[in-house]
Amino acid sequence: MIKAEHLVKNFDAFCALNDISCTINDGCIYGMVGSNGAGKSTFLRVITGIYKADEGEVTIDGVSMWENPAVKKRIGYVPDELYFLPGASMERMAVMYNSIYPNFDKSRFSSLAKQFGLNTKQQISTFSKGMKRQAATILALSARPDYIFFDETFDGLDPVMRNYVKSIICEDVIDRGATAVITSHSLRELEDTCDQLALLHKGGLVFESDIQNLKTAQFKVQIALRGDYNRDFFKNIDILHFVKHGSVSNMIVRGDRDEVYAKLKTMDPAVLDILPLTLEEVFTYEMEALGYTFTLD
Amino acid sequence: MNNNKKKLFSAGLYAEGLRRLKMPGIVSAALLSLVAVLFPLVSVLSKMDQPNVICESVYGIKLNPVLVVVFIIVAPVLAWTIFSFLNKRNSSDFFHSLPHTRPCIFISSVLAVITWLAVIIFVSGGLSALMALIFSKYMVIVSGSLIKYMIGCLSASILVVGAVSVAMTITGRPFSNLVVSSLILFFPRFVISMITIAVGERLPIVFGSLFGSLNVESLNIISSIVLGAFGMGSSTTSEVLTSVGSQIYSAVLGILYIVAAIFLFRIRKSETAERSAPNRALQAVYRICVCMTVCSVICSVVFTNVNTVEVYEIAIAYLIAVIVYFLYELITTRKWKNLVSAIPGLAIVAILNGAIYASMFGIYNSEIKFTPSAADIESVSIIAPEMRGDNIYDFNNFAALKTSDVKITDKEAFNAVSDALKDNAGNLEGKKSYEYWSNYTRQGASYSSYSFLINANGKEKKRSIYITPEQEEAIIKAMLSSSEYTKAYTTLPEAEANTIYVGAPIENKEELKNIYDTMKKEVAALPFETWYKRFNDYTGGTSKQYESPYDYITVTTVYNNKIYKVMIPLYTDIMPETTKAYIEALTKANFADLNAILNASPSQDTTTVYNAHAFIWDNENNNYARAYYNGSGGKEDLDFLKEIKRIKADGAPSYGDSFAIFYVETYTDTWETNQYIVKLDENARETWERIFESAEESDYEDMIEYR
Structure with a gap:
């Protein structure tokens, strides 16, 4: 279990992480979204032990992460800005990983490289952006880490390859009980993969929840009542967002779907329709409710 | 888990470091190995054309001079390559994410660099040794000099690696890496040199290092060699590299830098990459x-x-300094707004300038006031003129060098030195340097310049001063009465193995050693006055040493960790045993060849020319009469050969015998000359008169007169 407690990280006057606390359970895929500059990459660098937090601490299974090789051995990290040795091929990088990571699995490396259709003897510098990302992912997964961190991993991957990478990550999580933390500025990338989602905004963790819960706990209601009415008319319902055009209102409601339906039905509506929300809509309305004006890319 | 945290070295990371440096390492090793083979090879090839092969004693740096490239170029390149990940955010993050502690990453990497450097040095140096072994007929390595040279190169490399690694841990851009590395390596020594030069210019009596005999400026191999190339040093590259003190100092300093770099690397933030400095304070320091x-x-x-300097000149100079100050800020941070925040730092610059001026005045005053009374002086030594290891020196110069260690403790000498020092300092104080010089070198002045190491009041200072003839006489008298001095003069240097050679073609090492050993014994047994006067009796304007030595014996010796080639004259009058050994060896060397020539059927061979010098030695005065026969080939030369054969006595000439040195010049593709020694029989006078009809009049007369 990864536990981050009150993490603060400043770069001169700029506050990149502001008192972030979260818990990432083992065997889950934890998604982290946020706009550019929200602090996602900084958060990953802190929990992978690259940056030292100015305040707070990261522990894995109760052990401090900072300068702890025993814990770092269990970690794989695919950063946003990839690094390969100058002029290196994938084979050369595999040699390096093999000398550093005790669990590096050469057969898995070969098998994944074959599955991705990458030439392991070719210089990585000649690869396309997407191929480089695939190469980094293969290398990281071949180290068989217990915790694997992907920073904007799906950037530059075509839809087919994106789904393929997702399936491999899921395999690792399911088969080996690995834990994956994935950041993205695109919520759509994460909604079908992650178990848990967190939203970072201007260095703060503004929202964190189980995805299934998020999707079912909020929904859109279209309702038309006879006679004049306003938002106050629905006092016993938890409305996050309310818009009325003529006699028809659109509401984002939080709560138990059946209970809400039953309550609204008692109002004898002319029209009553309950629709599911996309994850992006859920986030947008949750943020509004928290007082943020938030738009995702 | 705790063990992992304490782990300082990882074999995997080390191996990875070696792999990352494979390309520059192999290229450097290959190039330097090639040079190690080519240098001696070219030297030998050039000697192969020469008729008389002289086995040259060489020392490490001469055998493989390009090895210095290891610490000047290869070491910084390898150190920069291994730590260049610190200059990019992505690479810095990558290496900081590795499952090793930062000290472990650093130490494993730095050891990989040092390993490559050691391999390059020892492969190239080893090949040089192998080449010297293969061509041992032409060259012999002065014992220990190559290994000392290689160790010197390795020490210097460790120092460079240390400095570069410190610089790279506290900077994050290539330009800053370069500037800060240079500052670490050279800045302190450069400032000290500037102070020393300034004080030395104002105080010409101050001689050598301001730090006394410690000569600390030469301890740092890198700064000593690099700044020395710009005239800011007193030791040669070879001397610095082979000095054990410099090697230890440089290696220890390099290790200290590496230890500091480990600490700095541990606290370095990965985000420093791509920034010129980790923080504003360090940026200001740079x-x-x-x-x-x-x-x-x-x-x-x-x-x-x-x-003499004008105020406007100072103002312009400081304006340039301020421009440099701001330019550095602009280049490294690329932000105009940072120039404003850099302004307060100029106050520190001003304070430091004040400190430099204050230290210059302080040292000036302290040095000029060093005028001890005779009672305060504990000892005085005369410092010999600077001798560079590369050249060949007369024995007299070498003897003077040896006597630099002899401490004079004579009261009269102390009075002379004390008076002279007071006089020199008095003439210098408040005056310009040229006024001081002109006072002692003006027309009619009869001062002599001497350099002394003066030990007084617990201080040791070197002073170069002018002394009067009376003062000089007192000092020399004291010097000559010192048994240490006479011993230094009459003890010939110990020759390095196989480094003895003479002008004549004697190549047998044992014979040469025997000649030199005989000479050492004879000189040691000579009265000091006899030997000393041979070099220092200038009656008639020239030292006796330039009068007719029969030959010179040249030896390579190591003295005070420096290598010298010393020429010792062979005087037949005072060295009869040496002369005998010499002539015997020479005769033995060419006796068979000589007989072959003399017994050959004479032919009208126009490509062979026979010349001869005939000598009769004057044992008492080490003088000789001589005559020449200058052949031109053809019949006359054949007649000459016949005569030589007729008057030649068997066996080698002994001391006092008459003999001729007989030259045969043969032309094939080029002219080749061989010389042979011919003992002449007792009844050769008439023959000589006939043969040496082309002899110069005076020599001929001398010869006749002596007989």
Whole structure:
């Protein structure tokens, strides 16, 4: 279990992480979204032990992460800005990983490289952006880490390859009980993969929840009542967002779907329709409710 | 888990480091190995054309001079390559994410660099040794000099690696890497040199290092060699590299830098990559140091020319320093707004300039006031003129060098030195240097310049001063009465193995050793006056040493960790045993060849020319009469051969025998000359008169007169 407690990280006057606390359970895929500059990459660098937090601490299974090789051995990290040795091929990088990571699995490396259709003897510098990302992912997964961190991993991957990478990550999580933390500025990338989602905004963790819960706990209601009415008319319902055009209102409601339906039905509506929300809509309305004006890319 | 945290070395990371440096390492090793083979090979090829092969004694740096490239170029390149990940955010993050502690990453990497450097040095140096072994007929390595040279190169490389690694841990851009590495390596020594030069210019009586006989400036191999190339040093590259003190100092300093770099690397933030400095304070330190390199030159020039420099010149110079100050900030941070925040740092620059001027005045006053009374002087030594290891020196110079260690403790000499020092200092104080010089070198003045190491009041100072003839006489008298001095003079240097050679073609090492050993014994048994006067009796304007030595014996010796080639004259009058050994060896060397020539059927061979010198030695005066026969080939030369054969006595000439040195010049593709020694029989006078009809009149008369 990864536990981050009150993490603060400043770069001169700029506050990149502001008192972030979260818990990432083992065997889950934890998604982290946020706009550019929200602090996602900084958060990953802190929990992978690259940056030292100015305040707070990261522990894995109760052990401090900072300068702890025993814990770092269990970690794989695919950063946003990839690094390969100058002029290196994938084979050369595999040699390096093999000398550093005790669990590096050469057969898995070969098998994944074959599955991705990458030439392991070719210089990585000649690869396309997407191929480089695939190469980094293969290398990281071949180290068989217990915790694997992907920073904007799906950037530059075509839809087919994106789904393929997702399936491999899921395999690792399911088969080996690995834990994956994935950041993205695109919520759509994460909604079908992650178990848990967190939203970072201007260095703060503004929202964190189980995805299934998020999707079912909020929904859109279209309702038309006879006679004049306003938002106050629905006092016993938890409305996050309310818009009325003529006699028809659109509401984002939080709560138990059946209970809400039953309550609204008692109002004898002319029209009553309950629709599911996309994850992006859920986030947008949750943020509004928290007082943020938030738009995702 | 705790063990992992304490782990300082990882074999995997080390191996990875070696792999990352494979390309520059192999290229450097290959190039330097090629040079190690080519240098001796070219040298030998050039000697193969020469008729008389002289086995040259060479020392490490001469055998493989390019090995210095290891610490000048290869070491910084390898150190920069292995730590270049610190200059990019993505690579810095990558290496900081590795499952090793930072000290472990650093130590494993730095050891990989040092391993490559050691391999390059020892492969190239080893090949040099192998080449010397293969061509041992032409060259012999002065014992220990190659290994000392290689160790010196390795020490210097460790120092460079240490400095570069410190610089890279506290900077994050290539330009800053370069500037800060240079500052670490050279800045302190550069400022000290500027102060020393300025004080030395104002005080010409101050001689050598301001730090006394310690000569600390030469301890740092890198700064000593690099700044020495710009005239800011007193030791040669070879001397610095082979000095055990410099090797230890440089290696220890390099290790200390590496230890500091480990600490700095541990606290370094990965985000420092792509920034010129981790924080504004360090950025200010670099900026101020860069500016101070310019300022220290200005301080030095102003202090030296305090009476002549104009205010506007100083203002322009400092304006340039300020421009450098801001330019560094602009280049490294690329932000105009940072120039404003850099302004307060100029106050520190001003304070440091004040400190440099204050130290210059302080040292000046302290040095000029060193005028001990005779009672305060504990000892005085005469410092010999600077001798560079590369050249060949007369024995007299070498003897003077040896006597530099002899401490004079004579009261009269102390009085002379004390008076002279007071006089020199008095003439210098408040005056310009040229006024001081002109006082002692003016027309009619009869001062002599001497350099002394004066030990007084617990201080040891070197002074170069002018002394009067009376003072000189007192000092020389004291010197000559010292048994240490006479011993230094009459003890010939110990020759390095196989480094003895003479002008004649004697190549047998055992014979040469025997000649030199005989000479050492004879000189040791000579009365000091006899031997000393041979070099220092200038009656008639020239030293006796230039009068007719039969030959010179040249030996390579190591003295005070420096290598010298010394020429010792062979005087037949005072060295009969040596002369005998010499002539015997020479005869033995060419007796068979000589007989072959003399017994050959004479033919009208126009490509062979026979010349001869005939000598009769005057044993008492080490003088000789001589005559020449200059052949031109053809019938006359054949007649000459017949005569030589007729008057030749069997066996080698002994001391006092008459003999001829007989030259045969043969032309094939080029002219080749061989010389042979011919003992002449007792009844050869008439024959000589006939043969040497082309002899010069005076020599011929001398010869006749002597017989």
